[in-house]
Amino acid sequence: MTSPTLRRATPDDLDGLVDLLLDVVETGGASVGFLSPLSRERAARFWRGALEAGARGERVVLVALDADARLVGTVQLVLDLPDNQPHRADVAKMQVHSRARQRGLGAALLAAIEEEARAAGRSVLVLDTVTGSPAERLYARHGWQRVGVIPDYAQWPDGRPCDSTFFYKRLPSPAPSRR
């Protein structure tokens, strides 16, 4: 596969992000915060909010484009956290289109969002994901530490309960500047 292009999302990515979320939830049946049936309108409302938060600097939204400039992946870094957690960020909403999986795109998105966290001076990252999912293997493979499982934490798109595994990762703090 030609290397995907990874960059920050812009408002022009809205339609591609909606298509991706519908594929992940309706075709793939993944638990990423939404129930089925997921309407285009509901998906667009979510992405508009995320893009606006990105424009305000409260989160970073990355997108991945394939060689035909189709939007095939996304991930977010949530920076807007309580005042006493200025060193922390959450990784959220990692998604790769069903036709683009198992080629290393998830790993590339994860590396890119960790780089965004480093650049933002964040040294403790946290996320949760469905227990036993491909995403759980992805994070474990890339140095994330499993904290534990919360049973019945969320739901599958069809409403069945699902367990979530919580992870954290420490990033090296930037070296103190020399005087």
Ligand SMILES: CC(C)(COP(=O)(O)OP(=O)(O)OC[C@H]1O[C@@H](n2cnc3c(N)ncnc32)[C@H](O)[C@@H]1OP(=O)(O)O)[C@@H](O)C(=O)NCCC(=O)NCCS
């Ligand atoms: C989790 C998810 C983002 C992974 O995306 P991906 O692009 O398939 O991730 P990768 O390609 O980096 O890794 C996936 C698998 O492909 C394998 N792989 C990577 N490159 C490969 C290649 N060139 N050839 C063959 N296999 C490859 C990896 O080893 C991994 O194997 P595993 O499933 O046995 O652990 C994707 O499955 C997804 O969007 N799931 C639905 C949404 C979701 O659950 N998101 C998580 C929210 S927390």
